[in-house]
Amino acid sequence: MLSPDGKSLLVGDTAGNQMLFLDPATGAVQREVAVSDPYQLGFSPDGKFLVVNGLARNQVDVYDPATMTLIKRFAVASMPSHLAFSPDSHTVFVSLQGSDRLAAFDLTAMAPLWTQPVGPTPAGVLWLNGKVLVADMGADYVAVVDPASGQVTGRIVTGKGAHNLFLSPDKKVLWVNNRVSGTTTALDAATLKVGRSYNIPGGPDDIDFAPDGSLWITRRFVEKVAILHPETGDFETIDVGRSPHGLWLNPKAASP
Amino acid sequence: MGDPFDLIAGWIHETVLIPLLYTLGLMRWEELAGGWALFAVYGAVQVMLTLAICLPLERWRPVEQWPDKTAVGVDIFYTVLSRVGVLPLVTFVLFYQVQVALNGWIVDRGWIPPTLERFIPALTGHSLLTFALYAVILDCADYWRHRVSHRVRWWWALHSVHHAQRQMTFWSDDRNHLLDDLIAFLWFGAVALLIGVPPLQFPILVLVLRFVESLSHANARVSFGSIGERLLVSPRFHRAHHGVRAHGRRSVNYGAVLPWWDMLFGTADFSRDYVPTGDPTGDEALATGSWLAQQRSGLRRLWRALVSDHRAA
Numbered sequence: 001m002l003s004p005d006g007k008s009l010l011v012g013d014t015a016g017n018q019m020l021f022l023d024p025a026t027g028a029v030q031r032e033v034a035v036s037d038p039y040q041l042g043f044s045p046d047g048k049f050l051v052v053n054g055l056a057r058n059q060v061d062v063y064d065p066a067t068m069t070l071i072k073r074f075a076v077a078s079m080p081s082h083l084a085f086s087p088d089s090h091t092v093f094v095s096l097q098g099s100d101r102l103a104a105f106d107l108t109a110m111a112p113l114w115t116q117p118v119g120p121t122p123a124g125v126l127w128l129n130g131k132v133l134v135a136d137m138g139a140d141y142v143a144v145v146d147p148a149s150g151q152v153t154g155r156i157v158t159g160k161g162a163h164n165l166f167l168s169p170d171k172k173v174l175w176v177n178n179r180v181s182g183t184t185t186a187l188d189a190a191t192l193k194v195g196r197s198y199n200i201p202g203g204p205d206d207i208d209f210a211p212d213g214s215l216w217i218t219r220r221f222v223e224k225v226a227i228l229h230p231e232t233g234d235f236e237t238i239d240v241g242r243s244p245h246g247l248w249l250n251p252k253a254a255s256p
Numbered sequence: 257m258g259d260p261f262d263l264i265a266g267w268i269h270e271t272v273l274i275p276l277l278y279t280l281g282l283m284r285w286e287e288l289a290g291g292w293a294l295f296a297v298y299g300a301v302q303v304m305l306t307l308a309i310c311l312p313l314e315r316w317r318p319v320e321q322w323p324d325k326t327a328v329g330v331d332i333f334y335t336v337l338s339r340v341g342v343l344p345l346v347t348f349v350l351f352y353q354v355q356v357a358l359n360g361w362i363v364d365r366g367w368i369p370p371t372l373e374r375f376i377p378a379l380t381g382h383s384l385l386t387f388a389l390y391a392v393i394l395d396c397a398d399y400w401r402h403r404v405s406h407r408v409r410w411w412w413a414l415h416s417v418h419h420a421q422r423q424m425t426f427w428s429d430d431r432n433h434l435l436d437d438l439i440a441f442l443w444f445g446a447v448a449l450l451i452g453v454p455p456l457q458f459p460i461l462v463l464v465l466r467f468v469e470s471l472s473h474a475n476a477r478v479s480f481g482s483i484g485e486r487l488l489v490s491p492r493f494h495r496a497h498h499g500v501r502a503h504g505r506r507s508v509n510y511g512a513v514l515p516w517w518d519m520l521f522g523t524a525d526f527s528r529d530y531v532p533t534g535d536p537t538g539d540e541a542l543a544t545g546s547w548l549a550q551q552r553s554g555l556r557r558l559w560r561a562l563v564s565d566h567r568a569a
Binding site: 014015017018034035036037054056057079097098120121137138160161179180182201202203220221222223239241242243 | 258259262263266267269270274275278281283284286290352353355356357359360361362363364366368369454455456
């Protein structure tokens, strides 16, 4: 995760209970900060908050990114996994893998808003066009959630083990990785209509977008990254080592 | 070319575990299942390696020969269950979870989790030396656990499952009562947490130590010579520990990998005999029963020991 000022790339070291700050250009370690159980992290759009999910310790921590001071800890049940913010930075949504729920927290009042069931083993979360989308890894769909109430208003079938979702830089395509079926599915971001699915075996997980239009996809179980060319469906692979998870390209495709 | 162990584990994860977890509605454990798969592969390879080394030794210079080897078959079941199933589960899945939770708690308080490098800063950057030192410390801790298990009546009741085998082979190392294994893991894991063994190194450490322990149980007339016997536990040295006249409190040679602790604390026996093994005080079911019969018999013996202790008090 790139810091809002673009000067540091943050990597959570869960086993080491620390956050690594890397130089995005060189990968050199800038500093290491003791942080409890950093599993997934995200900066609020206004850059004021860094939210860190502790999956093993059932906690959602809100930090002041300037000082890395812990502002607030929310105890949750259970296994907080992925997160997404509302565009106004007032709310953070956290999937709770262990309890099949999505939780919302008010970052202005620093208080929980709601916790609602959204489907089995929710993982990836994304804000899109006034809705919150949640990939349900224990099912084959993405749940569409009303951000105000937490009620599920729709389900879009993408593939078994829907795990994570990403919006293309031009905001036109929503990409969903389905871990059990080993596919990556493209949806129209405006209508949420399901388009083409691509076979990406080996546990597709994270995606980043290259300037040439290709998608780089981590394949957790086969030590590889796939470079998918959506127009042809072909992909080549790069060997990268054990259990590739997070992915950050430099340079990447620019948003218009 | 990637890591073949990791790739095999990944294949098992993708083709067997994930579809199974998905069907059972247990996808929340998907990542941990992947960790288990990797260490199960390590365990399976270790079993094959042990077999490749110990079996020729046992055929070359057997101490004993038995026409009926049914009791050895039960020990094979113990080994596969332990090294491919249970050990990866507890040494990776459980240890990892506990260490992350505990160290997170420590970090929250502004402290730094304990590591060996913090106690001995000169170790920093010398990962192999640190790994070896972890092994030495854990082996010393295991010596004391083992020794106490022979002294405390109820604990010996459980541990006697391990000692009841009259047909001791390299498969016998994992022949333990589940409760005895549980206590051993808790003790081993607590010491590992205290000295800061990294979560991915802990299962590897256990597998390396257990390889030597398997060798030490081999039904083979093998010793390492007068100097070697004092450096590493040999089949002859450990056989004395399993001798029929060395059960319970009367035993010797408690060390699992290094004989140093026995030498240091006065329990070493370097006599040259290859003694018969077994526990003459145990039920026959402990020696020749099925896996389940041995577990039940161990529990009965535990119960009798607890009742007897209660009455004595």
